Structures are given as C-alpha cells and as structure tokens.
Amino acid sequence: MLRKQMADKSIKATAERTSLSPGRLFLRRFSRNRAAVTSAVILAVLYLSALLAGFIAPYAMDRQNRQAPFHQPIGIRWSDESGWSRRPFVHEYHSGKGITGYEKAAGKRYYVRLFVRGDRYKLLGLIPSDRHLFGVDAPGKVYLLGTDRFGRDIFSRVLYGAQISLSIGLVGIVITFFIGLTVGGISGYYGGTVDNLIMRFSELVMAFPSFYLILAIMAVLPTGMASSLRYLLMICVLSFIGWAGMARVIRGMVLSIRERDYVTAARSQGVSDWRIITRHLLPNTVSYVIVAITLSLPGYILGEVALSFLGMGIQEPMASWGNMLQAAQNIRVLTSYPWMLAPGAMIFITVLSFNLLGDGLRDALDPR
Amino acid sequence: MSLLHIKGLRTHFQTEAGIIRAVDGVDLELESGRTLGIVGESGCGKSVTMLSVMRLIQPPGEIVAGRILFEGRDLLALNREEMRQVRGGDIGMVFQDPMTSLNPVLSVGEQIAEAIEVHKRMSRKRAWSMAIEAMERVSIPDAADRAKDYPHQFSGGMRQRIMIAMAIACKPRLLIADEPTTALDMTVQAQILNLLRDLQAENKMSIIVITHDLRVAAQLCHDLAVFYAGRVLERGNAEQILSNPGHPYTIALRNSIPGLPCPGERLQTIGGNPPNLIDEISGCVFHPRCSTARSSCSNLSPVERSVSDGRSLACSYHALGEM
Numbered sequence: 001m002l003r004k005q006m007a008d009k010s011i012k013a014t015a016e017r018t019s020l021s022p023g024r025l026f027l028r029r030f031s032r033n034r035a036a037v038t039s040a041v042i043l044a045v046l047y048l049s050a051l052l053a054g055f056i057a058p059y060a061m062d063r064q065n066r067q068a069p070f071h072q073p074i075g076i077r078w079s080d081e082s083g084w085s086r087r088p089f090v091h092e093y094h095s096g097k098g099i100t101g102y103e104k105a106a107g108k109r110y111y112v113r114l115f116v117r118g119d120r121y122k123l124l125g126l127i128p129s130d131r132h133l134f135g136v137d138a139p140g141k142v143y144l145l146g147t148d149r150f151g152r153d154i155f156s157r158v159l160y161g162a163q164i165s166l167s168i169g170l171v172g173i174v175i176t177f178f179i180g181l182t183v184g185g186i187s188g189y190y191g192g193t194v195d196n197l198i199m200r201f202s203e204l205v206m207a208f209p210s211f212y213l214i215l216a217i218m219a220v221l222p223t224g225m226a227s228s229l230r231y232l233l234m235i236c237v238l239s240f241i242g243w244a245g246m247a248r249v250i251r252g253m254v255l256s257i258r259e260r261d262y263v264t265a266a267r268s269q270g271v272s273d274w275r276i277i278t279r280h281l282l283p284n285t286v287s288y289v290i291v292a293i294t295l296s297l298p299g300y301i302l303g304e305v306a307l308s309f310l311g312m313g314i315q316e317p318m319a320s321w322g323n324m325l326q327a328a329q330n331i332r333v334l335t336s337y338p339w340m341l342a343p344g345a346m347i348f349i350t351v352l353s354f355n356l357l358g359d360g361l362r363d364a365l366d367p368r
Numbered sequence: 369m370s371l372l373h374i375k376g377l378r379t380h381f382q383t384e385a386g387i388i389r390a391v392d393g394v395d396l397e398l399e400s401g402r403t404l405g406i407v408g409e410s411g412c413g414k415s416v417t418m419l420s421v422m423r424l425i426q427p428p429g430e431i432v433a434g435r436i437l438f439e440g441r442d443l444l445a446l447n448r449e450e451m452r453q454v455r456g457g458d459i460g461m462v463f464q465d466p467m468t469s470l471n472p473v474l475s476v477g478e479q480i481a482e483a484i485e486v487h488k489r490m491s492r493k494r495a496w497s498m499a500i501e502a503m504e505r506v507s508i509p510d511a512a513d514r515a516k517d518y519p520h521q522f523s524g525g526m527r528q529r530i531m532i533a534m535a536i537a538c539k540p541r542l543l544i545a546d547e548p549t550t551a552l553d554m555t556v557q558a559q560i561l562n563l564l565r566d567l568q569a570e571n572k573m574s575i576i577v578i579t580h581d582l583r584v585a586a587q588l589c590h591d592l593a594v595f596y597a598g599r600v601l602e603r604g605n606a607e608q609i610l611s612n613p614g615h616p617y618t619i620a621l622r623n624s625i626p627g628l629p630c631p632g633e634r635l636q637t638i639g640g641n642p643p644n645l646i647d648e649i650s651g652c653v654f655h656p657r658c659s660t661a662r663s664s665c666s667n668l669s670p671v672e673r674s675v676s677d678g679r680s681l682a683c684s685y686h687a688l689g690e691m
Binding site for chain 2: 268284
C-alpha cells in the first residue's frame with residue numbers, strides 16, 4: 001500500500017518536471033541568481049517611486065527655500081539629548097556663520113507625520129492631490145538628501161528626475177526595438193537585394209558619430225522650447241540612431257532561424273510571410289532581445305545624463321539626474337556639499353542593476 | 369482527370385560550381401484516392417520534386433520548366449496568394465524530422481490552429497477546437513490537455529503525429545509525406561504507416577510518400593515511381609514493380625534490400641556513386657553504374673515508354689519479360 005503510494009508520488013513528480021513550461025523553467029533558473037533578483041527588486045522599487053514621485057517626494061520639484069541653499073541632509077531621528085521618542089522626528093537648523101553650514105537648533109522636535117498636506121501635484125499626471133507620504137509641520141524641514149543652491153530638496157528632485165531619466169531609456173528602447181525587430185526581421189527573412197539595401201543603409205546610420213549628431217541637433221533647437229518637447233526629441237534622436245545595431249543582430253539570427261525545418265513546415269501550411277516573421281522567427285530571438293534590452297537601457301540613461309550634463313538636454317527647472325549632476329561640476333561644490341552627488345549614486349545603482357539583471361536573464365534564458 | 373499531373377518538371381540550382389540539375393524532366397501522375405511512393409537514393413531529386421509541387425524552392429533553386437497540374441490547375445501559374453491557399457489547404461505536407469519541424473516556442477495546439485486559421489475564416493476558439501479534433505484523429509491521447517504542451521514534451525512518434533495533424537487539419541486532398549518514418553524507430557514507424565493508411569481510408573485523401581525504404585513503399589503504396597539523378601526511371605503499380613522490376617536500376621535497388629533475394633547471402637550493392645548532378649551525363653543517366661549497359665547506352669538517351677498496363681520505364685533495352 002505504502003509502496004504503491006510512493007510509486008504514485010514519484011510518477012507524479014516526474015510528470016510535473018517534464019511538464020514544466022519554458023516560462024516556469026526560466027523563472028526557476030532566474031530565481032537562483034541572487035544578484036539578478038536583487039537588481040530586479042531595486043529596479044522595480046526605483047520605477048515605482050518614479051511613477052509615484054509626486055506622492056513620495058515631500059516637496060515639489062521647484063519648491064525653493066531661499067533661506068537654506070546647500071543645506072546638509074537632515075536625518076530622521078528617534079532620539080536626541082533629551083532621550084528617546086516613540087515617533088521619529090527631525091531637528092530644526094539655523095544658518096550659522098556665513099552662507100555655508102547650518103547649526104542644529106537645540107531642543108525643538110518636529111515630528112515626521114504620514115500623509116501630510118503639502119505642495120500640490122498630480123498623481124500619475126492625472127489625479128490632483130496635495131497629500132504627501134511624509135512631511136513635518138512648518139517651519140520644520142525634512143531634507144533627506146540636503147538641498148541645492150536654490151534650496152530645493154534634492155531627495156524630491158531625485159524622484160522627479162527619475163521620471164525623466166528612467167523613462168527615457170524605456171521609451172527609447174521601445175522605439176529602437178520596434179524598428180530594429182521589424183527591419184531586421186524583414187531583412188533576414190527576404191534576403192537578397194532587400195537585405196543588401198537595408199544593411200547598407202543601417203551601416204550608414206551606424207557610421208554617424210551619434211553623440212556629436214545629437215549635440216548638434218540639440219544645439220540648434222530654440223532655447224525657449226518646452227522641456228517636454230525637448231525631452232521627446234531627445235528620445236527620438238537617441239533611438240533613431242540606436243536601431244541599426246539591433247537590426248543587424250536580429251537579421252543575423254533570422255537568417256539562421258529561417259533555414260530551420262519548422263519555418264519550411266509553416267510555409268508548407270500556407271502561413272503568410274508576415275505571420276512567419278512575427279510568430280515563428282522573431283519569438284525565437286526573444287531570449288536575445290530581452291537580454292539586449294536590459295543591457296542597452298543603461299546606454300540611454302547615460303546618454304540623457306551626458307546630454308543634460310552638457311546643458312543640451314533637460315532644462316531647469318525640470319529635474320533630471322543629468323542636469324542635477326551638472327550643478328555638481330566644480331570641485332568647490334563637490335568638497336563642500338558632497339550630497340549634490342546623490343543623482344550620480346542613483347545613476348550608478350540603476351546602471352549596475354540593469355547590467356546584473358541582464359546577465360541574470362541571459363544565464364536563465366540561455367543556459368549554454 | 370488525375371489529381372496531380374507533373375509534366376516535364378525541371379528544377380535547377382544555380383551555384384558557383386555550375387548548374388545543379390536536381391530535377392531534370394520528371395513526369396508523374398497520381399489518381400485521386402491512391403498512394404504514390406517515390407523511391408530512390410539520397411540526392412536523386414525526390415524531395416526537390418515535392419518541394420517544387422508546393423513551390424517552396426528557395427533561391428538559388430528555380431523551377432525552370434514544366435507544368436504541375438493539380439485538379440487541372442497549373443500550380444506554377446498561380447499567384448502568391450492563390451498558392452498560399454493551396455499550401456496546407458489543398459495539399460498538406462509532412463516533413464522528415466519531427467524533432468526540428470515544430471517550433472519550440474509555440475505550443476503544438478497553437479501550431480495546428482495556425483494552419484487552420486490561415487485557411488478557414490473562423491475564431492481563435494473554433495480553430496483551437498478543430499486543432500484538438502485533428503489531434504484526436506491522429507490518435508493522441510488526452511488531446512485537449514496535450515494541445516497546450518510544447519514540442520519538447522512529446523516523443524518523436526508523437527511529434528510526427530502532430531506534424532500529420534497539422535498537415536491534415538484542413539482536410540487536404542493530397543498529403544505529401546517526405547520520409548515520414550526515417551527519423552523514427554521501427555515500432556513507431558509501423559504505427560505511423562498504419563496511421564497514414566487509416567487516414568487515407570477515412571478521408572479519401574491521396575498520399576505521396578517519399579522514402580528510400582522499399583519496404584515502406586511496399587507496405588503503403590499503390591503506385592511507385594523510381595527516381596534516379598533527377599529523373600523517373602520506372603513507374604507503375606507498386607506490387608508489380610517490386611515483384612517484377614523492369615529497369616536495371618530498380619532490379620539493383622530491390623536486390624540491395626538486406627535478405628530479400630536470398631536470405632543469408634552476401635548483401636548486394638550497386639557499384640559506383642550516384643552521379644554528380646552538375647555534369648551532364650550523355651546517354652542514359654544510369655549507364656555508368658548499370659551492370660547490363662551496352663555500348664550505345666552512353667550516347668543514346670532512353671525515352672520513357674509504356675510497357676503493359678500503366679507501367680512505363682526509361683531504358684533503351686530492357687523491357688518486361690526480357691530479363
């Protein structure tokens with residue numbers, strides 16, 4: 001009886017193992033890679049907080065405090081000289097000698113409260129609201145990462161900046177891959193003259209010194225141009241140059257996949273060319289595409305950073321990680337106000353996470 | 369009117385070394401409801417002929433001459449869209465290696481349903497249930513559940529059944545099976561052959577089986593065409609050809625089946641190699657390897673001539689009974 005049960009169990013177990021879908025197998029392998037999973041979580045948190053920036057940030061992106069330029073970060077505390085507190089609080093600071101340096105005003109506690117009313121914003125760009133995740137009562141201030149030279153909260157600006165810096169990569173990648181997959185798929189599947197023309201054209205695009213082209217284009221744009229328009233243009237320029245490399249790789253893969261028997265089999269069923277490309281050829285490149293996406297996203301993020309850093313990208317008062325770093329360009333600022341480098345740290349974390357995630361995905365999708 | 373009538377088909381491949389005449393003047397005829405076996409060595413143009421029928425020849429290959437009449441319509445004169453309807457709709461095809469003929473990233477149900485969606489205007493759901501019906505027709509147990517599985521979850525024989533299900537999903541009048549059992553082991557081979565026979569009986573479908581295994585041909589086929597160097601050397605009733613072959617090549621081929629002429633004897637082989645199809649062979653294509661060739665065989669091209677009830681062969685000297 002017992003033996004029969006055990007036998008049943010083992011049969012069930014093998015059946016389960018053999019019936020794991022490719023997706024499940026992939027998840028299983030991926031979840032074993034700690035670094036990649038951690039990166040995925042970090043990126044998820046980053047993107048989520050960028051999405052909810054208005055709510056999480058205690059202040060508006062352009063809320064200035066002329067009394068507190070270059071304020072050092074204010075830590076949230078649970079205790080001070082007068083003992084422990086059941087609620088977290090911050091101290092008040094007063095400007096000391098000269099313009100730099102702020103001194104703690106002893107004694108007074110400003111308790112950190114959740115869901116406080118503050119600057120107005122639109123959640124997800126739609127829902128108007130003035131509730132913030134946390135904040136303190138005036139005249140207390142909570143500057144988790146300090147302030148910049150206009151006394152704007154860097155923590156809030158990093159969150160708002162993430163909206164631009166993180167989405168530029170996503171939008172850019174979507175455009176690049178849409179063009180790259182279509183062009184590469186067509187080129188590889190049809191071959192011959194079509195292939196030749198498309199590939200020579202893509203080489204032409206690749207031969208452009210892309211960064212200087214972007215610089216030139218951004219430089220001729222009128223300065224009064226709306227920041228959002230400028231942002232869209234930047235994405236377009238970045239991705240219309242990026243597709244060529246993608247198209248070449250996809251074309252190479254399609255060229256080899258189209259010789260497989262199942263493509264001939266599909267053709268023998270009367271399946272149309274377009275359907276063969278989209279359903280049989282391109283899905284077989286998906287493991288490459290996913291990895292390539294995660295590995296090339298940092299390129300877009302860094303592209304935006306570089307442009308904004310040079311003053312060609314996102315303009316003040318809009319925040320992006322690039323133009324925030326621009327303020328940290330000189331050595332005096334760096335030595336006196338090291339917290340100005342916070343967006344740099346964010347870039348570092350994001351790019352590293354994308355790279356680790358990409359490696360993890362590659363290992364999980366393609367165990368060879 | 370015959371279901372399929374191939375007249376003077378020539379399919380050539382343009383390569384740097386020269387023109388490869390893979391199919392060089394093939395005539396074939398298939399009556400509705402019958403099974404035609406195409407036998408021959410590797411590289412004799414069997415598969416290329418059938419791919420030509422489906423118009424699946426890829427560059428540098430090209431159909432340079434001939435007519436392929438399917439129910440009186442010349443397939444070579446159809447435009448792309450009309451041809452697409454013929455493929456999978458009127459003519460289904462099963463390939464040799466079931467391991468590589470299914471797309472690894474789609475479930476088998478999706479792949480069968482795709483063939484149906486292409487030809488019949490119907491909803492996804494309806495196509496899916498038709499796919500399950502097709503799987504049931506090829507005797508796959510638990511078809512409704514297994515349709516969601518991916519190709520790697522099936523054995524070779526099961527995958528070949530799925531390939532057949534794909535090919536017959538739209539009830540074609542002709543099924544072309546390109547070495548359907550070559551990649552399978554013996555017991556599974558027998559099952560697949562039985563399946564093909566049953567399907568034919570059920571659906572009144574004609575079948576063309578490409579094989580290099582004469583025993584497969586003997587089991588399954590009504591008619592037989594013997595290919596050599598891109599030409600048909602002998603065709604006619606399968607039973608008659610196998611019991612009383614006329615062409616010297618057919619005789620040699622039959623004698624090289626292990627244990628067939630006399631069990632226990634040393635296996636007979638055909639001397640020499642199949643010809644290089646780039647070179648033009650003067651006279652009879654088989655004469656360099658023919659044990660009964662005469663001097664005139666090297667410059668006299670044999671014409672296919674009819675010998676008794678629907679049999680014809682292309683040899684200048686041998687006719688039935690002369691052996």
